[in-house]
Amino acid sequence: MIRYAKPTKVAEALSLLGDDDWRILAGGTDFYPAQGTRPVRENILDINGLAELRGIAETESHWIIGARTSWAQVAGAPLPACFDALRQAAREVGSQQIQNVATVAGNLCNASPAADGVPALLVLDADVELNSAQRKRHLPLGDFILANRRTALQPGEMVTAIRIPKSAAVGQSAFHKLGARRYLVISIAMAAVRLVIEDGIITNAAVAVGACAATAKRLHGIETTITGREADRSMAEAIMSAPITELTPIDDVRGTASYRQDAAREIVARSALAIVDESLGKAAA
């Protein structure tokens, strides 16, 4: 490590990022495992002093999750029902010890295909705020994560927020994580579903699956198939026969490609049914 800096203002952090190569240290929950026993050789920009990047705020047009917001904060935040999938995912990121320090932006920047937070943010049409000393830009989350461990982050840039447009922050959502054990497990597959149900009809559907391709994917075939349908249990059959073209799962230690392909569809159906059941339950009550 040549340089170490722990700025307290975002502007200061961006100015540092502009004049040298830095490795950003936030929650540390991916930083240290990646480091292993090797000594740190890079310049370290410790962003844990940037208080302004922590917390969830609401504006006219967006919900804004600060880059340093921890998963524990997400899990405990009073957010509308469309965020339920995100909050359920928050409780599945590693363990409580991890959730207490791991950040939302870190989960995105680490760009693991199995990042628990991504599908739930995809169904909220989240975009990523990228800041540098020169400019600020916003990329849809699906355009930010490019591939396994690769993002669109440019030199000099850092993620400062994740934004959810109010237009997408409607309806109800659910999340399903499939793993080989109960806690602290990397997903075999996971699904997030957000449905807007009006008068018993699904007027808007957003479906995303993680760990079944190099990056988490929205499943447009399923979205199209169920949009306009009645929100009842027969929807599961529609999901089981809807076209899925986005997934390219692989065989690995956690499961085979064909298992993932089938399981992805199944957990999407279950997430959707969980929403429908809750909605029917509410209607009945």
Next chain:
Amino acid sequence: MNPRLPLTAFEVNGSAVALPVSPVKRLSSVLRDDLHVTGVKVGCDAGDCGACTVLVDGEPVCACLMPIASAVGTKITTVEGLGNGGLSALQASFLEHGAAQCGICTPALLVAASALLERNAEPDEAAVQDALGGILCRCTGYRKIVNAVMAAARKQARPVGGIDFRLPASGCAIGLSPVRLDGIAKVTGAEKYGADSFPPDALTVLAVRSPYYHARFSLGDIDAWKRMNPGIVAVFTAADIPGINRFGVIPPFADQPALAEREVRFRGEAVAVIAGERDAIANLGLADFPIVWTEQPHVLEPGAANAEGAQLIHENRTGNILTKGFVERGDPEAALDGAAVIASGEIETSYVEHAYIEPEGGYAYLDGETLVIVACTQAPYMDRDDTAKVLALAPEKVRIVPTATGGGFGSKLDISLQPLIGLVALKTGRPAAMAYSRNESMISTTKRHPAFMKASIGTDADGQICGMVFDGDFNTGAYASWGPTVANRVPVHASGPYATPNYRATGRAVHTNGPISGAFRGFGVPQAAIMQETLYDELAGKLGKDRLDFRLQNCLREGNVTVTGQKMDASVGIADCLEALKPHWARALADASAFNMSSESVKRGVGVASCWYGCGNTSLPNPSTIKVAISQDGHVILHQGAVDIGQGSNTVIAQICADALGMPLAMFHLKSADTAISPDAGKTSASRQTFVTGKAAEKAGRVLREQILRFANVSAKATLTLDGATVVVREGEAVRRIDLAGLSANADGYVFEATESYDPPTTPLDAKGQGKPYAVYGYGAQLAELEVDLKLGTVKLVKITAAHDVGKAINPVMVEGQIEGGIAQGIGMALMEEYIPGRTENLHDYLIPTIGDVPPIESILVEVPDSEGPFGAKGLGEHVLIPTAPAILNAIRHATGVLVTKVPATPSRIMAAIRASEGSR
């Protein structure tokens, strides 16, 4: 250059601290290495095990993932800060419930559970699991942890003296459950494990290891490299090893170099050690270490290794066969030809990692001419002899001082870092310390043998077993380790505890370039039990018999002869175990059919499986020696050489000795398994300590009692106690007081002393494997209830009921602890554990059960006394794991109709089996 904060200031357990340190140093490292707060454990350095959990401003975090810069200005609480001088209610509850075994994960559990109780005074089980889900425990099976936390809610903190240690009165120790005698240090964080007490001036030792499965290598200019790296004091290679560079737990097979010579045979093999100052090693990169590798072809599967023309991993081992084990009785082919019903099948199992939460750690130093090695271990005398051989020292010039051992399960029977740190200390004259990283521990130490088994079992028309043929290849990896033991033990046990008149079993240990397979709780028997017990379910199905009744019909009973020709006496308890499960079986089957009536996509299943297991070495000498004495200052001193790796020998051996001597357990003081202090009580392995060392402790206790009675000239009816430095002897109305101060003491300060040995009576196995391989067997049977999701292939365990014949439960709470812990490992083996070299070399890709994966366990302690064991006791440490995996596979088949033939039965494999069966319909 390493920037340092001018001063990093925070609070640890109420005390302000400030120190200059690199801002990105891990909090765990600062706490342990700089502040010596060693109750904070490091198990993985990656957030996967949670052992380093501390509270930062009241919130649990993994200290290994937090830069010290983030701790500035915070209040940090570690286990050392919980007790406030005494013990918190939670710490006391952990002791009382037996929630700590080896204790390495205990500090983290206590810290995280304390935070839970702060915000939720009466948590339910789900809340406890959520709070502790990120902390792995490999010993307990978690059930006692859950109970301890729930019971601690709303209780008061207590002084240490205010805890009920359940200390038994004189003569009443057997069968009670005193709190473990070494327990307090485990809940306060005071316990010192392998990496917890490094001398401040010690050199840090780092191994250079092979990234290849098979390669040749040449070393470059090491001196030049050393000069470029200030703070590096020495580098040693095979050329520096003064003795015989071949070690191994079974001397005739010793084949493993401490540091490889020109060629490595597995990924992770050490080729050099680097010794340097602590900071220098921490900042050392190995990318430019002068070594040139030439990768060679490798083989990882036994089938390929044993194939015609395969290259030999060891020149003298034809066909890459390390050893074969063989047992034959009667005429199995004729029996199977004449059988009314036959079941045949194949089962494959995976490498299983021990995954103890404490990676290997220790240090070495020279005490005059004696090399002292302070490290975690399961086998101090074996460590001593092997280390001495490698380093060309006389065995008595090596002293092994075992630290507390944070789990072993078989892997810490083999030496690991001992010759490496010993070499550095010898050559440099400075203390040398080493702590394996998780990755290093996983790639370089032993595993459970992957097995490739096939078998056929036949019965007559009434369902009586008439014959069995078993054939198993066991992937023993690059070096011998305990491969011969597995190859020999499996054929002796592969029948299961069932009368099998015609039998042939062959076990082969086959070398590959995979990880070294060694000892792991059961030595191959858990794998073989999967083969046999799944075939038993198939036979029962073909016969139309109830699966439990079928087992009862065939289980070994008094007067039966085993597959090695050993006649069973009245000690055989498998029928009692199966009978004990009967009401649970009936209830579970009824519950399952009721559940399945109303459930379509989730089906419940029930499975049962048995075990038997011979305690101690197979047909080989296996002595233990115990020394017990009365010191001049009035204590009973027990030289307890049976290393306690969490299973409880410190307590159980003392209980046995206390009742044999006839003095209260409270008067016992224990001396450790230090080879300079205590006689050899053998290795902690093969479920032998309660039986073999227990028997030696019983004998020693009785002999010591005899000495005192004779000295006092009283009869055997007299009672003994200690009153200060006086032995008080009472017989009826008469009281005699022996003033110890008035008597002469030996060099140890002992006035009375007894040393006794015990070696189980066994006989060698002949060419057909016939003989008496063990003096004592233990038995058990388990029933698994579970639900299978037919769409996802996931398994939810509902309950496990375990009946184990332990002969006599010396300490029932500890017996339950062994059962629960063994079951948890069996669950892992059945459902999730698969070590793949090069791929799962860490604890986030290699999965072991978490607190949410172990269902309620009901233990039934069956006591059919053994004629040989102390007070009737049998071993149980390994038995408890054996039935779990086959019971689970049988339950999955009951639920789904399909047998998964490769473990672990992951969701993916279960779904593939279901799909295949749907396709074949």
